[in-house]
């Protein structure tokens with residue numbers, strides 16, 4: 001008997017006729033790549049992709065921007081930051097607006113660049129805006145280690161670093177399947193994702209190429225129809241069960257968990273990362289005694305709902321009208337990883 005032809009990942013996705021399923025792209029890069037590669041066009045109507053909280057700029061709260069502006073305008077420090085953050089609206093203005101008022105804002109490509117700038121400008125106090133997840137924290141720790149080695153007293157971090165496990169907890173029930181961010185799992189390993197299946201949370205780790213994304217979605221759809229919680233690592237060439245021990249050790253050595261505010265999700269206990277007491281000279285909040293600042297987002301902005309998969313960007317009343325990449329009202333329209341910028345760039349019809 002002739003063996004039945006094995007279906008390709010694409011065929012599995014296109015021909016899916018199982019129950020309705022909501023898949024959350026935890027990572028903003030996945031959102032953009034899935035749009036860019038035209039994968040949304042392949043999905044049958046009962047497969048819904050929703051955006052999640054994995055864009056570091058998007059989940060950073062308004063109050064963090066306000067803190068950076070306070071440091072720049074009140075303390076005269078030089079802010080070094082990735083470019084995206086410069087255009088994110090704070091309560092009264094963005095860092096770009098602060099720059100017009102005389103704030104020193106420098107765009108850098110890494111924390112190492114910021115540390116180098118500090119070493120070359122001893123007359124300036126330099127603060128690097130440290131945001132991101134498990135993937136970025138090790139590089140930020142390394143910059144602090146280097147600053148200590150170089151004897152710098154003019155370099156520190158304003159940290160809003162976060163860790164994903166608590167976010168998965170907070171988002172339980174928002175989706176049927178998580179598309180886990182491969183680069184985060186490359187650092188953390190897969191133990192947590194495997195454990196989450198015991199609480200009924202299903203997911204697959206996905207890479208970033210067309211083949212890797214199609215494979216991950218196809219595996220997710222096949223497993224979903226089996227009716228049991230599951231976890232599959234579909235990015236094994238990069239993600240190992242144990243993750244990166246080196247990165248984990250560095251982060252453990254220098255940082256500890258703290259409560260952290262996420263845009264849209266509020267304060268999630270233990271979901272943040274801050275420097276341990278031994279490194280407090282490099283903690284900008286302590287160094288400059290930053291007062292508590294409660295940021296206020298534009299009331300029209302629904303970034304919080306977008307980040308929890310509660311609405312699509314195009315459901316936001318100001319999407320594409322008042323809020324565009326040229327004039328962003330919220331963080332999700334600014335960042336290259338933001339869901340609103342993806343919907344704006346590729347359209348909602350795919």
Ligand code: SF4
Pocket residue numbers: 300301302303304306313316317318319320323324328329330331332333334340
């Ligand atoms: Fe916020 Fe703009 Fe997205 Fe609306 S379209 S949720 S205002 S970023």
